[in-house]
Every structure is written in structure tokens, then in C-alpha cells.
Amino acid sequence: MPAEIIDGNRLAKSIRSEIQRQAKKLKLTPGLAVIQVGNNPASTIYVNHKQKDCERVHFHSEVYRMPEEATEEEVIAQIHALNRRKEIHAILAQMPVPGQIDGQTVIDAIAPEKDVDGLGTANLGNLLINRERVPPCTPAGIIRLIESTGEGIEGKRAVCVGRSSLVGKPAGL
Secondary structure: OOOOOOOHHHHHHHHHHHHHHHHHOOOOOOEEEEEEEOOOHHHHHHHHHHHHHHHHOOOEEEEEEEOOOOOHHHHHHHHHHHHHOOOOOEEEEOOOOOOOOOHHHHHHHOOHHHEOOOOOHHHHHHHHOOOOOOOOHHHHHHHHHHHOOOOOOOOOOOOOOOOOOOOHHHHHO
16 A cells, blocks of 8 residues: 555644634633743744634643743642633643653643543543543544554554653544
8 A cells, every 4th residue: 555645733723623613613712721831932823723723623721831940839820710710620730840850740730631631640540441531632642643544453563652641642542
């Protein structure tokens, strides 16, 4: 079978349109909060893209940019405040975080039902035992890209290069 280039931009545009249609049916405006600690340039680009995507689909979004020297306790306090807010339905803790902060501890402070990345211990544990509630977003996106080709993946063999907790391990599962 010849190689096929998957047009991720076309698929993303289609997904955004579908999300916008579905969101119009809701009786509320979905809200996303993003926490970025420090000023990693790649993270800033990613966070800005998320903010633009929220605007495109008419979601409420808030970005909390915390200084590089913020403590783990300060970050977790911000997350706990967001967990309590009813108009915030999803929280994303942008990785990486500075060395004085444990990234997994920060992610685990997010209420499992608001863990939009699906990377909290509770959501990863549910993935492991096939009780997926919030799937890890990057591996879910990979699967969506593959499915967009019309090629079935069940029963196929695949190789996941890398074993990071963000992509490799969840994609393998």
C-alpha cells in the first residue's frame, strides 16, 4: 500500500466546525482555563493556539500565565480555585513546568472531570482498565487522524516510538 499524507489541518477545521455546531446546542458556554508557568516559547505558541481555537468555536477561555519562579503550592492553589468555578469546564496545565514544580502533582490537582488532557492519574488509570472517561488528547488526536483515512486499525500491528506519559504510553494503551 502506498504512503498517504494525512491533511491534519483539513481534519482540524472539520472538527472545529462540528464542535461549534454541537456547542450551539448546549445551554451553556464551555469554558477552558489554561495555566502556563514560565515563558517557554513553544508552550506560549501552543497556549496561544488553544486560545484561538476557543475563539473559533465560541468557547470561553482564560489563560493564567504564572512567573517562572512560581511555587508548586501557588500553581496548585490556582488549580483548586479553577476546580471550584462552575463556568470552567476544562483545565489544562501546560507542560513543561520549571524544575521546582512536579508536573504530575500539578496535573493531579485538576479535578478528573476537568482534566482536558486526560493525563491525571485517575484518567490514566481509567484508560489502563478500559474505563476511559477523558482520553489523553494527543493520542486521541492520533487515532482520529488514522481513522480519517478510512483504514481500520483493529487487529493491526503498530509501533509507538517513545514512552512519555504525555503521548507514548497513552498512545500505546
